[in-house]
Structure formats: C-alpha cells, structure tokens
Amino acid sequence: MDVTAYLDRIGVGDGVGADVRGLRLLHRAHLQTVPFENLSIHLGERIVLEPEALFDKVVRRRRGGFCYELNGTFALLLEALGFQVERVGARVHSGSGRMGPPFDHMALLVTAADGDGPWLADVGFGRNSVEPLDFRSRVNQGDPAGVFTLVELPGGDVDVVLDGVPQYRVEQRARELADFRPTCWWHATSPESHFGRSTVCSRLDGDGRVSLSGRTLIRTGGGERTETTLGTDEQVLAAYREHFGIVLTEMPRVVRPDDAS
Incomplete structure (x- = not known):
C-alpha cells in the first residue's frame, strides 16, 4: 500500500490521523474524487477483488468502481493509516419491500486508533451519507445528504x-474480501443485475452530485436538478474526463441494452 499515492489520489496531504476527524476528512474526500461507476462491466474488463488489483484500478489508473471495489480499496487505506476495519455484508432494500441477495453490498465498520467507534463508513453506495455514521447511535443523525437513522432489528442486523x-x-x-467475490461476479454478469442494463458514473460535488447516466449528464444540489443530453460519443468521453477524471479510449457499450429501463 503506497499511502502517499492514495492520499494524493483523493487530494489529502500526509499527516492525517487515525482518529474520527481524520476518518471524516478521508470519507468526504474519497466521495468527492473517486466516482461510483460500473464502466468495467460495459468495457469488458474483469473485476478483480484482490488488494493489488483494486489499488491499481483506483489509485494508479485513477478509476472508480462499485461498492466492493470502492469500499474494498478504502479499507486498505484506513488499515494502513492505523484504523481497525471490519468488512461487513449488507442486503439492499428495493422499492417494493423486497431485499437483495446476501452480500449484495459491502460496507465498513471502522474504529479509530483510540478506540472510538465503530463508525459506519461507506464510499460505495451512490447517494449515501457524506460523513461516516456513528454505528453505536440509534437516534437521528443529520448529514448533508439527509437524516440517517440506524435501526437495530431482532437478530442483530441494522437497517440504514x-x-x-x-x-x-x-x-x-x-x-473477508473474498466472501464478496461470488455476488460481485453475479452483479457483473447476471441478466438479473441492474448493473448490466446501463452505464453510470457519479461522485459527490460539494453537497450535491454530478452523474453521467448513459448519455445524460445530471447535476443535483441546493434542491435543484439539471439534465443535459450528450449527443455524440466524443461529448460523452469528454464528460468522463472533465467531471470524473476518467480517460477512456473507447465508449462503454451497454451489455444488455434490451433490458435497459
């Protein structure tokens, strides 16, 4: 782990501490600089959940990824800085009251070097908290993204x-990171996974977001939303470079366009 290179990638200087203040700084910086994106699926790239491969993609190649990649890489940085990190599985709620499969998502429970924690850190869930959430608390927690509540359920699971x-x-x-490989593969290859139906790239922009969904550039913030349709491949590739720092030599091609919604 080249900590200096990783900190440079997210725009944070050396000397950040393994305390809650440092965790908040790193969490926001990661969300602002490393996009949530599923482009590898549509570029024919294999997604490899190994520390060296994750570091190479996110830091050296300056790409993003989806939850397993982003939280997987962020966990490596936090551990190298002196935080204690547990990788935990999660199931995503659908709008219809159904739950996604086990290991549908990966989040992090982080404890500072002084024992403060655990804190729920998640830089891989699209719209989520800008700052880590106090995992011990069961009262409302205000955040720039909204009001979060952690609700403990019978059996010990916790709803966000x-x-x-x-x-x-x-x-x-x-x-272990390896526990998430089967569901990562499923999300990358299954016709039932929404990740194969369209391209998405999104990052925090101030307290709003900038996103590229297919050919639509979307900006949100301050209660406003604007959408711009990009008409050519050149405009789409330029938007990836300008807004996300992703330099591509070819357009991602949606692997299951007939299923797109």
Whole structure:
C-alpha cells in the first residue's frame, strides 16, 4: 500500500490521523474524487477483488468502481493509516419491500486508533451519507445528504434509513474480501443485475452530485436538478474526463441494452 499515492489520489496531504476527524476528512474526500461507476462491466474488463488489483484500478489508473471495489480499496487505506476495519455484508432494500441477495453490498465498520467507534463508513453506495455514521447511535443523525437513522432489528442486523426510507441492511459479522467475490461476479454478469442494463458514473460535488447516466449528464444540489443530453460519443468521453477524471479510449457499450429501463 503506497499511502502517499492514495492520499494524493483523493487530494489529502500526509499527516492525517487515525482518529474520527481524520476518518471524516478521508470519507468526504474519497466521495468527492473517486466516482461510483460500473464502466468495467460495459468495457469488458474483469473485476478483480484482490488488494493489488483494486489499488491499481483506483489509485494508479485513477478509476472508480462499485461498492466492493470502492469500499474494498478504502479499507486498505484506513488499515494502513492505523484504523481497525471490519468488512461487513449488507442486503439492499428495493422499492417494493423486497431485499437483495446476501452480500449484495459491502460496507465498513471502522474504529479509530483510540478506540472510538465503530463508525459506519461507506464510499460505495451512490447517494449515501457524506460523513461516516456513528454505528453505536440509534437516534437521528443529520448529514448533508439527509437524516440517517440506524435501526437495530431482532437478530442483530441494522437497517440504514435515509429520510425515513430503508436503504440497506447491515449484518454485524466481519467478513473477508473474498466472501464478496461470488455476488460481485453475479452483479457483473447476471441478466438479473441492474448493473448490466446501463452505464453510470457519479461522485459527490460539494453537497450535491454530478452523474453521467448513459448519455445524460445530471447535476443535483441546493434542491435543484439539471439534465443535459450528450449527443455524440466524443461529448460523452469528454464528460468522463472533465467531471470524473476518467480517460477512456473507447465508449462503454451497454451489455444488455434490451433490458435497459
């Protein structure tokens, strides 16, 4: 782990501490600089959940990824800085009350070097908290993204609720990165996975977001939303470079366009 290179990637200087203040700084910086994106699926790139491959993609190649890649890489940085990190599985709530499969999502439970924690850190869930959430708290927690509540369920799982709407359900059991490989493969290859139906690239922009969904550039913030349709491949590739720092030599081609919604 080249900590200096990683900190440079997210725009943070050396000397950040392994305390809660440092965790908040790193969490926001990561969300602002490393995009959530599923482009590898549509570029025919294999997604490899190994530390060296993750570091190469996110830091050296200055790409993003989806939850397993982003939180997987962020965990390596935090551990190198002196935080204690547990990788935990989660199931994502669908809008219809159904749950995604086990290991549908990966989040992090982080404890500072002085024992303060655990804190729920998640830089891989699209719209989520800008700052880590106090995993010990069961009262409302204000955040630039909204009001979050952690609701403990019978059996010990915890629902992450945003503005009254459940987002995902965390299990309180430490996992290894390798435990997430089967579901990562499923999301990358299954016709039932929404990740194969369209391209997405999104990052925090101030307290709003900038996103590229297919050919639509979307900006949100301050209660406003603007959409711009990009008409040519050249405009799309330029938007990846300008807004996300991703330099591509070819357009991602949606692997299952007939299923796109």
